[in-house]
Amino acid sequence: MTLSLTPKRKQKLYVLLGLVALAAIAVGLTLYALRANINLFFSPVQIAAGEAPFERQIRAGGMVREGTVVRNPDSLDVEFTVTDYVDDVRVHYSGILPDLFREGQGVVVVGQLHQGGHIMADQVLARHDENYMPPEVAQALEEAGYKPEDFQQKAADVAKRLEAEKAAGNRNGDGATSSSY
Amino acid sequence: MLTKMIPEIGHYALVIALLLAAVQSVMPLAGAATRRPLWMAYARPMATGQFLFVAIAYACLTASYMLDDFSVANVANNSNSMLPWYYKFSAVWGNHEGSVLLWSLMLAGWGYFAASFSRELPRDMVARVLGVMGLVCVGFLLFILVTSNPFERLLPHMPADGADLNPLLQDIGLILHPPMLYMGYVGFSVVFAFAIAALLGGRLDAAWARWARPWTNLAWACLTVGIALGSWWAYYELGWGGWWFWDPVENASLLPWLTGTALMHSLAVTEKRGAFKSWTLLLAITTFSLSLLGTFLVRSGVLTSVHAFANDPSRGFFILMLLGITVGLSLLIFALRAPRVSHTVGFSWLSRDALLLINNLMLVIMTVTVLLGTVYPLLLDALDLGKISVGPPYFNALFVPLTLIMSVFMGLGPISRWKETAPSLLVRRLWLAAVVAVVLGAALPLIFAERWSAPVAVGLIAALWIVLPMLRDLYDKVRRASTIGAGLKKLSLAYWGMQLGHLGVAVTIVGVAVVSNYNIERNVRMGPGDSVQVAGYTFTMIELTDRRGANFLADRAVIEVQRGDSNRRFTMNPEKRLYLATGMPMTQVALRPGFFRDLYVAMGEDLGDGSWAMRVQYKPFVRWLWLGALLMSIGGVLAVADKRYRRMATAPDPEEAALKPAGGDRGKEATA
Numbered sequence: 096m097t098l099s100l101t102p103k104r105k106q107k108l109y110v111l112l113g114l115v116a117l118a119a120i121a122v123g124l125t126l127y128a129l130r131a132n133i134n135l136f137f138s139p140v141q142i143a144a145g146e147a148p149f150e151r152q153i154r155a156g157g158m159v160r161e162g163t164v165v166r167n168p169d170s171l172d173v174e175f176t177v178t179d180y181v182d183d184v185r186v187h188y189s190g191i192l193p194d195l196f197r198e199g200q201g202v203v204v205v206g207q208l209h210q211g212g213h214i215m216a217d218q219v220l221a222r223h224d225e226n227y228m229p230p231e232v233a234q235a236l237e238e239a240g241y242k243p244e245d246f247q248q249k250a251a252d253v254a255k256r257l258e259a260e261k262a263a264g265n266r267n268g269d270g271a272t273s274s275s276y
Numbered sequence: 277m278l279t280k281m282i283p284e285i286g287h288y289a290l291v292i293a294l295l296l297a298a299v300q301s302v303m304p305l306a307g308a309a310t311r312r313p314l315w316m317a318y319a320r321p322m323a324t325g326q327f328l329f330v331a332i333a334y335a336c337l338t339a340s341y342m343l344d345d346f347s348v349a350n351v352a353n354n355s356n357s358m359l360p361w362y363y364k365f366s367a368v369w370g371n372h373e374g375s376v377l378l379w380s381l382m383l384a385g386w387g388y389f390a391a392s393f394s395r396e397l398p399r400d401m402v403a404r405v406l407g408v409m410g411l412v413c414v415g416f417l418l419f420i421l422v423t424s425n426p427f428e429r430l431l432p433h434m435p436a437d438g439a440d441l442n443p444l445l446q447d448i449g450l451i452l453h454p455p456m457l458y459m460g461y462v463g464f465s466v467v468f469a470f471a472i473a474a475l476l477g478g479r480l481d482a483a484w485a486r487w488a489r490p491w492t493n494l495a496w497a498c499l500t501v502g503i504a505l506g507s508w509w510a511y512y513e514l515g516w517g518g519w520w521f522w523d524p525v526e527n528a529s530l531l532p533w534l535t536g537t538a539l540m541h542s543l544a545v546t547e548k549r550g551a552f553k554s555w556t557l558l559l560a561i562t563t564f565s566l567s568l569l570g571t572f573l574v575r576s577g578v579l580t581s582v583h584a585f586a587n588d589p590s591r592g593f594f595i596l597m598l599l600g601i602t603v604g605l606s607l608l609i610f611a612l613r614a615p616r617v618s619h620t621v622g623f624s625w626l627s628r629d630a631l632l633l634i635n636n637l638m639l640v641i642m643t644v645t646v647l648l649g650t651v652y653p654l655l656l657d658a659l660d661l662g663k664i665s666v667g668p669p670y671f672n673a674l675f676v677p678l679t680l681i682m683s684v685f686m687g688l689g690p691i692s693r694w695k696e697t698a699p700s701l702l703v704r705r706l707w708l709a710a711v712v713a714v715v716l717g718a719a720l721p722l723i724f725a726e727r728w729s730a731p732v733a734v735g736l737i738a739a740l741w742i743v744l745p746m747l748r749d750l751y752d753k754v755r756r757a758s759t760i761g762a763g764l765k766k767l768s769l770a771y772w773g774m775q776l777g778h779l780g781v782a783v784t785i786v787g788v789a790v791v792s793n794y795n796i797e798r799n800v801r802m803g804p805g806d807s808v809q810v811a812g813y814t815f816t817m818i819e820l821t822d823r824r825g826a827n828f829l830a831d832r833a834v835i836e837v838q839r840g841d842s843n844r845r846f847t848m849n850p851e852k853r854l855y856l857a858t859g860m861p862m863t864q865v866a867l868r869p870g871f872f873r874d875l876y877v878a879m880g881e882d883l884g885d886g887s888w889a890m891r892v893q894y895k896p897f898v899r900w901l902w903l904g905a906l907l908m909s910i911g912g913v914l915a916v917a918d919k920r921y922r923r924m925a926t927a928p929d930p931e932e933a934a935l936k937p938a939g940g941d942r943g944k945e946a947t948a
């Protein structure tokens with residue numbers, strides 16, 4: 096182990112070669128891991144058009160359509176419809192929904208699309224956006240040829256109406272969290 | 277009325293601070309370049325004055341919050357008269373404008389301290405360091421004044437009351453986490469300034485490394501605590517018991533931490549052996565650039581998260597410009613000047629130098645993988661190539677094995693010697709540690725857990741492999757002395773700091789391994805009278821009540837917990853709160869913390885029929901995560917207190933100091 100006696104240049108070369116080799120391995124592994132773990136985003140319009148792959152982890156988002164949230168009375172299973180006011184997709188989920196989950200509000204789910212056209216979600220993320228719609232969804236709709244006024248107004252109307260109803264409900268009742276479903 | 281003018285005074289103070297910062301950057305840098313002592317002497321007073329005026333501005337904003345001045349847009353948007361005073365105080369940094377102001381305050385503060393504690397540094401070095409810091413200050417003060425003025429008024433239509441602080445932020449976490457994290461982020465600006473100063477001045481010797489090390493350690497210690505606090509806060513605040521999400525915002529703070537850790541180790545080699553000089557400089561530049569990148573990611577609104585307050589593209593653009601200029605300029609200086617300071621020192625492949633090189637490589641690889649996973653989706657989005665997200669599996673798949681590989685070398689590092697270590701010595705001193713680590717690590721989960729888990733065993737082996745060689749080293753060092761007391765006394769604080777820092781890593785590894793694999797989570801439907809068993813504990817819901825807080829209404833569950841068949845019972849009270857001003861619901865978790873396990877109960881949602889969805893969790897060793905981080909940062913601070921950093925006050929000639937190789941205890945060891 097007396098490499099320090101060999102010319103410094105040689106040592107430098109080894110360091111450099113080692114660095115390049117390590118970097119190559121690291122980048123290779125990273126890209127591989129990245130490929131296997133990317134979740135693409137799809138809106139209901141894209142899912143209806145058949146763009147989303149089946150049985151693969153994807154993210155999907157839109158608004159929770161009012162009146163579609165169905166709870167199983169004996170378990171934590173829940174079903175609801177995610178819509179972009181053009182197309183719908185049904186979502187199955189088992190677990191606790193986030194605090195900000197509400198009908199008429201934006202939501203992003205992570206899960207797998209199944210053959211029947213429904214999503215089995217592992218994760219539900221609620222989004223509170225000023226434009227009442229997750230930006231990804233709005234963009235997907237615009238790319239599908241819809242104009243913002245087609246859906247944005249609708250989304251805003253529904254959300255505002257539900258909020259107004261909720262505020263009225265809160266004034267009448269005494270419960271802190273009068274759930275709307 | 278003076279109180280009515282507070283926001284204007286603050287605004288004006290910011291403008292003055294900007295001008296002072298401009299002078300602080302131009303005059304000393306020009307003075308150092310042209311060797312004019314008078315110009316260089318501008319650095320200290322300007323740094324002091326700038327800090328003073330940023331502090332005045334900051335105090336003014338705080339006063340506006342405390343006085344409920346809702347004519348100030350920032351206060352109206354982020355505070356409320358019902359808010360308790362301590363949240364009003366911390367709400368200052370709970371928004372974009374205020375947090376950037378806090379950033380600048382800390383930057384100016386670090387500049388002030390660098391000016392105060394640099395009496396024994398050569399004049400041109402001080403001038404350059406403070407000049408570079410002044411430049412960074414100019415950038416951030418301009419950013420505030422141009423795009424994010426916190427003193428904007430809402431006149432004449434001022435609201436009667438404020439919109440309230442985001443309920444998620446109404447927590448002790450907001451008071452502690454951001455200031456600590458910023459101290460870390462911003463603290464790296466000092467070592468960055470030192471690096472640029474070394475490049476400009478063309479001098480980088482052991483004395484330089486000795487000046488730069490304490491600043492690096494302090495910033496790193498703050499960042500460590502800041503990250504740990506953030507993790508702890510997310511753990512109990514977000515209501516589902518995760519402690520690290522690989523969220524881009526978290527990654528943004530992890531990136532400078534990783535390179536900062538590499539920097540600390542590389543600085544050690546630069547000080548002791550005069551090697552890795554350009555590498556050290558590059559790391560210093562990278563670390564601060566990643567701090568800026570983190571600020572950009574969090575503050576520009578490219579990410580949607582709790583941390584992203586504003587969505588103004590001009591701000592994002594401004595920080596991106598700032599980042600681009602900083603990185604571009606400093607890399608240019610590096611490319612032009614680095615050959616002048618670099619210098620090769622030979623070392624064997626089995627030596628502390630080489631092991632630290634490997635440590636650095638591993639940390640840089642970790643940084644690159646995290647950076648790639650964080651920035652890739654943003655780049656694709658920016659280039660309109662699709663919306664993707666990179667999930668935790670990616671980060672875990674890379675980060676965990678890399679950490680394990682690194683811990684193998686962490687076991688060897690502290691035992692080995694500078695320049696060259698005989699393999700036989702390592703084998704002789706470490707074979708026992710290796711055997712014990714493997715046997716104990718594999719056996720412990722078998723003894724204490726219901727089922728054996730390979731990942732936990734591997735984690736424990738890694739942790740023991742880090743700790744046992746250090747114990748052996750401590751034993752060897754003390755054994756050589758006449759008495760144990762004398763042996764312990766001879767050990768330097770820097771040595772203890774290193775020991776503690778590495779122990780912290782081991783403790784964190786244990787925490788991560790155990791809680792990730794033995795964590796038990798049950799989501800159940802519970803009404804009064806229902807009970808659920810988790811990990812030997814019986815959770816029974818006694819009743820559902822409600823209560824009224826200062827600014828919220830809460831549904832509250834009373835849960836009685838009984839361990840096994842023992843008679844000892846205690847109650848836990850999770851809440852679901854509704855904040856009145858914003859109408860936002862929030863989950864208040866009930867925690868029963870313990871050294872070996874946490875019990876965690878959160879209310880999910882009202883299921884309508886008198887029952888609630890409840891999340892009940894058993895989290896073994898979760899505290900160890902943050903305990904480890906705390907140990908690491910204590911280690912970092914302890915190393916700063918080492919007497920060789922104080923001794924430099926009496927070593928007037930840095931050139932002479934540079935000639936002596938090590939000076940400390942480590943030097944004696946190398947020749948032993």
